[in-house]
Amino acid sequence: MDNIVSHCFQKNDKFANSLKEAFEHFVNQRANKPAELIAKFVDSKLRAGNKESTEEELERLLDKIMVLFRFIHGKDVFEAFYKKDLAKRLLVGKSASVDAEKSMLSKLKQECGGGFTSKLEGMFKDMELSKDINIAFKQHMGNLRYPQLSSIDLTVNILTMGYWPTYPVLEVNLPMEMVQYQTIFNKFYLGKHSGRKLQWQPTLGHCVLKATFTQGKKELMVSLFQALVLLLFNDSDELSLEELRAATNIEDGELRRTLQSLACGKARVLQKNPRGRDVEDSDKFQFNKDFANKLFRIKINQIQMKETTEEQKATEERVFQDRQYQIDAAIVRIMKMRKTLSHNLLISELYNQLKFPVKPADLKKRIESLIDRDYMERDKDNPNQYNYVA
Template sequence: MSRHNRNSEDISPVNVRRTSEYLGAGKRKRETVEVDENMSDNSNEKNKRANFSAITSNGLNRNLNILNLKPTTTKKIVIKNLKSEPRLPDDYREQTWSKLEEAVLAIQNSTRNEYSLEELYQAVENMCNHKMAHTIYNNLRRLTDNHVRHNIEQFLAENMDRFLFLKKMNETWQAHCHQMIMIRSIFLYLDRTYVLQNAQIASIWDMGLDLFRQYIMANTLVQTRVVEGLLMLIEKERQGDAVDRTLLKSLLRMLTDLQIYQKAFEDKFLLATERLYAAEGMRLMQELEVPEYLAHVDKRLAEENERILHYLDSSTKPRLIHTVEKQLLTEHITNILQKGLDGLLEENRLHDLTLLYSLFGRVKNGHSELCVAFNGYIKKFGRTIVIDPEKDKTMVQELLDFKDMMDNIVATCFNRNEKFSNSLKEAFEHFINQRANKPAELIAKFVDSKLRAGNKEATEEELERLLDKIMVLFRFIHGKDVFEAFYKKDLAKRLLVGKSASVDAEKSMLSKLKQECGGGFTSKLEGMFKDMELSKDINVAFKQHLGNVSQNLIPLDMTVNILTMGYWPNYPLMNVTMPEEMVRFLEVFNKFYLSKHSGRKLTWQPTLGHCVLRAKFKTGQKELVVSLFQSLVLLLFNSADELAFEYIKAATNIEDGELRRTLQSLACGKARVLCKFPKGRDIEDNDKFKFNNEFTNKLYRIKINQIQMKETTEEQKATEERVYQDRQYQIDAAIVRIMKMRKTLSHNLLISELYLQLKFPVKPADLKKRIESLIDRDYMERDKDNPNQYNYVA
């Protein structure tokens, strides 16, 4: 090594070359330094000096002064080694090690050390430099070995308390670690030279760990007592007792550092955990309700995660959590669902359901099992709503409420899981069609009730949201044509009687149906709205016509709705006897309309008519909003104060049942404008009726509702029969369409094609009847060679 110092910036560059020659191992080396110095002619520069120092192998510095170097000359300076290197004292090794040994023992015994760390460190360095590293290492290992072996004796006493044993072990471990750190600081030079140069030799720290593992933890008795003591403390903590977590953390860290954590502790710990929670799960499933059990499982999982954070090794976490989940959840999935899911869903326990979903997500197939049970509950509960005839009045509202509740559970508790959403839809579609046609009919009537009440019960926004929910139920039903038949009948009443509260709501519902089922489904319904719009124009033209032509008519404001028969429901024809003034109006309108639309035929429907009559009572004049049948009855009392039932029947020619309901509404309802003799609810043949001049009411215009005959079984069957007939036509058309395209087709393939095309539920027997009907009518024929195959007849 050479060091070049410049005393002045004027000195010229000096080139130094050194050659070294080793004279033998451990001896001095001969160094030759060649100095090339180019100097200027300036005499001052000639007197400049260059200082060099050469460090010899024994660490002594020699200063060389190169004087009066001549320019452009090369000089060789030979540094001759001393004839013999300094010798160490004969007892140097023993004295130095004695000093180091005394320091190590002082550290191990926690006594005062007479020597400074710098002095000890330098001693180790000097011994290493004089080829004594191997001896130092072996001596240090011997000292550590003796100390650790001596410490094992205190742990062999069998009567030592477990907790005291653990504390003593922790103190020993902590002391050992502290001692090895201090010892290593003294022998650091040894650790960084000799140990690093010999890969097969353990570092001082690792050597300390190896010896501790060999004498303390490799002892079966000691290791067993340590592990059992740790398991005892953890079990106490699991039972709710307070334990020294610092002690647990330190001892478990000791096992980890000694690399025996998994073999000595983890397997036994997990086995104890499995046994504990297996017994606990069996016991608590018997004692606790499902919500309490789920809360306990969640608490246990949180506790085990906390243990991992505080003292367990992180590598234990996957196996530990899996063990807890397996024993407390996986083994009891079926029992949990059978015992508690229905109750949680019925009571809408959102918090508990959220926890259930979260916990089941931890175990294999947990969500799948929950989804299946969720689906089963919906089918079971929904069926009780649909099947029971006593719930028909409230069926639709209950279905809407049930759907809202299940949707909220899926969104809030099940994290909007698509699997659960699809399962919910499948379950609703399944149970709602368990009762053929009835849900479709009741949904149509529910819509009618809401569109009649309209904004009286809800705002436009609320009504719109309700219609959206109803459309969800509508999508589930298979008999959509049944819905259409009843919806059309109710829509006709709303339009004709003016009961629809919101035209916008009506058109919104129509738009939803069209979007869901297509234009073919709503074409007749749209035709009804078109008829009402055209009727308004016709009535305006008719009033203008009456103003231009003198007909000698009484002042009567008549409005007529022209209905296209194909769009509207079929109404039974009734021939009633009307006052001459009314008949004259009908004749005038008939002539007016036919003059505008030749070739058409008008058929009057008195059952759909309604009137506003002015009536004079003792308390004053009132306006009565009544049906046409009620009007015909009341007008008879203009010429008589008292009339018998038989007379009224003959004078009006109203059908018997309809007449009885009409009289009942006028004489037995809330607004009793007629008095009945004798008094009673039912109308008998011998009853007599008198105009009630004493009638009073706060309102000026009073609506007297016609007593609606509950939709009789016959009327419902008639509607269903019309649907059935329409289905026959659709089946026939589908069969002909398929056969026309395929020409020849087997029976099974034809049935399969029909199921794909038909949008309503149908039985194979019904399809077979329609096939036989078409064969009889020569639309198709059986193959002569294969009776199970059909041919299309062109």
């Protein structure tokens, strides 16, 4: 299309603007969906395992994606889904290329400004700072004497809550050695950063376990939940679902998916009795000492829940809440500066300032909410005019 505009229409401004408006119209027919799908497509290309593209090809593809990105109205929807996927790539080391990640971030910043990418940049900053913290912590551990922890290596990512997606906080039962390691790290970190609070996130943890089978030793790359289950078989020959639940305190659905991955997947390091694809209440589990695999280090994939409609709605709901805060802030900012303003002029100012599509009815609701909370009031002589309440 760019070639047509350049060569056939001599870069005519009216034609270029009409073309842009037409593209914006059809791309945004489905409200938030285009933004979500573009974010998912970017994730598929930036994820490790994408062998299709060289660095140069990936860079050209990102440029093409940005052309399409410019047409979408709900850029905050894109940011919400992009942030969720970026977090997964960073935390489990699944980024195909750090250079490509930073290139995409640079393109988004150039297109939307620093405010749009500040949290995304904060995520990268957290990962870089965590590397330095881990180096210092390993030096700290070298000065202490904990023989029971000498065979365990702990790496911690310190995530700033405001930058990252919200994760559920689950309480699980950790082995004594892990609890001791956490206590030492808490004391080390909070000793250097007083006033901060650490909240451990077991759902994001992963481990490398050394396992001994009949045919030799292996290393198993597993999630923290998978590790908690497997470690119990050091002291037990057979465990039921109920016994595993009581010992780990892992939520029932998560525990069943974890056991499926260990006993029903490709790498069956546990044996389930009776056999079957689903985990039932009466099932019992044993360590599969005869497990064999030609690889020394084996990744045991988790059984992932598909991103449900509810999860997508939850992400969209967070976007909706963020938009409400932004609308409220914009209204207060305008009224604080203008002091008095008519309804139509206020709506016009809001459309100029807000960077996402919004309906007049939604703006009216936010105005009413601010009036109820005494941020502004209707003029007594002219109900179509608002006054700022200092």
